Amino acid sequence: MARPTPTTTIGRTPPEVALVGGALATSPLLTDGTTDAVAVPVAPARSGDDGVQPREGTADAAARYGVDLAEIAERVRLTGAAGEAYVLQLPRPVGSAVTLPWQGLPPRLVLVGVGDGSPRDVRRAGAALARATRGLRRVVTTVGAYAAQDASQEAAAARALTEGYLLAAYRTPTLATGTPDPEPASLVLLGRDGTRTGAAVAAGRTAARATWLARDLAATPSSTKNPAWLAEQARRLGRQAGLEVTVRGPRELAAQGFGGILAVGAGSASPPRLVTVAYTPATPDVARHVVVVGKGITYDTGGLSIKPREAMVPMKTDMTGAAVALATVLAAAEAGVAHRVTAVLPLAENHVGAASYRPGDVLTQFGGTTVEIANTDAEGRLVLADALAWADAELDPDVLVDVATLTGAATLGLGKQHAALYGSDDEVVADLAAAGERSGELAWPMPLVEEYEEAVRSEVADLRHVPLDRRIGGGSITAALFLRHFVGTRRWAHLDIAGPARAAGDKHEVTEGATGFGARLLLEYLSDLR
16 A cells, blocks of 8 residues: 655745845835734843843834833733743724724734844744744744844844744644644844845755754654655655765665664565765865765664663654754755765664564674674664765765764753764864854763773674673763774764754744754754865
C-alpha cells in the first residue's frame, strides 16, 4: 500500500517580511485597509521610574490613535520584559454619528516588550509578536528600531526580529490538513530601509526557512518517513536548489562496506540509504570544504535492546541530525555562502526483526574498523561512524562536523537548551560556540576526557561502542570519543543535540515538538567562516 506523502508541506516558505521607510505618525500603511495590527515596543522602567519606557513609534501610535498607551501598559501590568505582548482590541463605533479617534486605523494595537534591546531580546520580542497576531493579514511594527541605532545595530535588530517572528510563526503541518490554518501574518518593519538592513532581513528569513524545513522533516510521522522517503525529499529539494545529490541504496552500501548502516537497518522492512547533497560556490578555488554529517534514524525502537514504550514515543525525531544537515546545505546555497558544503545523511530505521543485529556481534565499519556491539539502542554512533569514515576518506573536508540526537546523557548536565559540543580542534569548537551565541542556539564546549578512552576498548574487536564498565559514566563523552576514531586527522566537531532538538512546549522562538535546533547555528558558522 502506498504511504500518504505530504510533500507539498515539506520545504514551505515562511511569510513575507518587508522593509518600509517612513514614520508611524504619517505612514499610509495604517489607512490603506490591509493592515490588521500595529505593534510598538516598550522596555523595562529605568531606575527610579514607575512605568515602562516607550520606544521608537510608541508615542506616535498613542498620538495617532488618541490612546494613553502608558496607562494601558500599567493597567495590564506590563514590565517591558522581552517576550511580553498585549493586544489592545479597539472597539468600533455604533451608529453613524459616532466618531472615534482611531476610526479608519487598524483595529489592534500590540504592546511588545523588548527587554534590553539585545538581539536575543529582540528575537524574543518577535516571537511574542508572532503568537499575538497569528491569523491576521499584515502587521506593521517599529519593534527593534531605535533612534540612535547605527547601520550595524539596525541590521542586527532587524534580523533578530525577523528570525524570532518567523520561528514562532511556525506550526506543524499534518497529514490530514497539510499546511496549518490560520497562516501567520506578513510583517512590515516600519522606519527601516537600506541595503544592509534588507540583507539582514533576507538572512534571517533564510535561517528561519532552514529551521522550518528541519522541523517539518522531524515532525513527519515514521509511518510516512522511512529511509527511502527521506532520501527522496533530499533528492527533490536538493535538485530544486541546483545541488548535486547522490543516493546509495543497500546494494551500493554492501559493495562499499558500510557495515554500521547496514547492521542498524537490517531489522527493518525499510532498507537504509546514504545520501549526499553538495553545494559548490561560484569561486570554489578560494573556499573551504565543510562536511556536515547528520544522524538519520527515521525511527528507533532500540532494536533487540528495545526501548520502553514511553521512550519510543518521540523517536520519529531521531533523524533530526539528518534534517539539520540537509537544511544547512540548502540554506548555504540560498544564502550563497563562500564555502563548499556537503551534507552526508546516513538513513536507517532501527527496528526489530529476524535479521536484527545483536548485542555481542562484531561489525566491520567503513574503512575496516571492527566494533563490538554492546547495546543495539546505541545505533546512532554506528551510522555516524560509517558516514564520518567515508567523508574522511572520500570528500577531503577542511572541517568535518556531525550533528545528532545521540545521547540522553547530554541532557543530564546541560538540560534541554544547550547542545553538547566536542571537537578535535579548539578553533572550530570556539567558532561553533560563538555561532551558537549569535544565533540563539546555544552549544556548550565539553571535554574529550582521555582517561575515558578505556570505555571504547574491546577484547574482541578494535572498538567497543558502549562502555562495559558503567562506573566510567559520561555517556555523551564516551560517545564522542568513539566517533573520534572515525575522523582521521580532520578538524572535527560533534554536536549532541539530544536535549534541544525536542521541546515540551512553546517558549520564545522555540515551538513545541521538533525544534530544528542546529540549522541556524551551522548556517551562522558557515557565514562567518574565514
